[in-house]
Amino acid sequence: MSTSTFASPDASPGTPRDDLPPLGVRLRHLVSDSLVMTGRNLQHVRQIPEKLLDVTLQPIMFVLLFGFLFGGVIAIPDGAYGEYLLGGVLIQSLGFGIMGPATSIATDLREGVVDRFLTLPTSRAAYIIGHVLAELGAMGIAVIIISLSGLIIGWRIHSDLGHAVAAYGLIMLFAFAMLWAGMLLGISVRSPDAAQGAVFMTIFPMTFLASTFVPVGGLSPFLQTLASWNPISAEVAAVRQLFGNPTGMPPDPAWPLQHAVPVAIGWSLLVLVICVPLALRGFKRRTTT
Numbered sequence: 001m002s003t004s005t006f007a008s009p010d011a012s013p014g015t016p017r018d019d020l021p022p023l024g025v026r027l028r029h030l031v032s033d034s035l036v037m038t039g040r041n042l043q044h045v046r047q048i049p050e051k052l053l054d055v056t057l058q059p060i061m062f063v064l065l066f067g068f069l070f071g072g073v074i075a076i077p078d079g080a081y082g083e084y085l086l087g088g089v090l091i092q093s094l095g096f097g098i099m100g101p102a103t104s105i106a107t108d109l110r111e112g113v114v115d116r117f118l119t120l121p122t123s124r125a126a127y128i129i130g131h132v133l134a135e136l137g138a139m140g141i142a143v144i145i146i147s148l149s150g151l152i153i154g155w156r157i158h159s160d161l162g163h164a165v166a167a168y169g170l171i172m173l174f175a176f177a178m179l180w181a182g183m184l185l186g187i188s189v190r191s192p193d194a195a196q197g198a199v200f201m202t203i204f205p206m207t208f209l210a211s212t213f214v215p216v217g218g219l220s221p222f223l224q225t226l227a228s229w230n231p232i233s234a235e236v237a238a239v240r241q242l243f244g245n246p247t248g249m250p251p252d253p254a255w256p257l258q259h260a261v262p263v264a265i266g267w268s269l270l271v272l273v274i275c276v277p278l279a280l281r282g283f284k285r286r287t288t289t
Helices: 023-047 049-069 081-111 113-118 124-152 161-188 192-208 221-228 231-243 260-287
Strands: none
Touching: 049 081, 049 124, 081 113, 081 124, 081 161, 081 192, 081 231, 124 161, 124 260, 161 192, 161 231, 161 260, 192 231, 231 260
């Protein structure tokens, strides 16, 4: 491990050093330490592959069950339900990606794992960044698996290469934002159980009260308004538009759905602007003795 900006062999964790190295050296150390932490978390995935079940088998089940069970029942005005469905499953699965980092960091904080890492001469922020990068890699695997499973139910990309790449870029930006939200949640709660409960209380209703699985035009006026302004609906609509898939838009969609791509980007950036500094500050507060 490299010499830390936050800790040294002669200083207790969280005590600033008087002889701070230049910014470039500190950044190089931060990157090096973060990659080491990323490798540590990836080793956990290799040793315990069932940690990937929630981002692999569960999304595949949603794709196949919804695609074959409801594909001939739910009518999509501008296309087939199978092509409409995949964008919703992608965003829902990445939304539930909050669960991984939230429960992981809550467990490490509760069991003293973080305290042991901070006795080493390593950057404090590297622990969080390493977690996020490892989880982002798992999310990337999930996106590939879901896309391949979509081919079974008839999903295809109908846009050009540039729009398809933009769609996957938007998906990974959303995943990155959700991971930082998960880090903030895990740092804020007292136990992994509390983190799981908070995720189900928020993400579950948000992903179903949206255009994830059914067009908002088929909902009651009140629910249609809620679903139209739900950030998840904008994310899903943006992915469908960029892939060239049916969007199931009502005749007069709400403003967020009319401008789905910029709204989706804006929501993800807003989450990052709020959650990244709060997560880093909260982690420092909980680990400073």
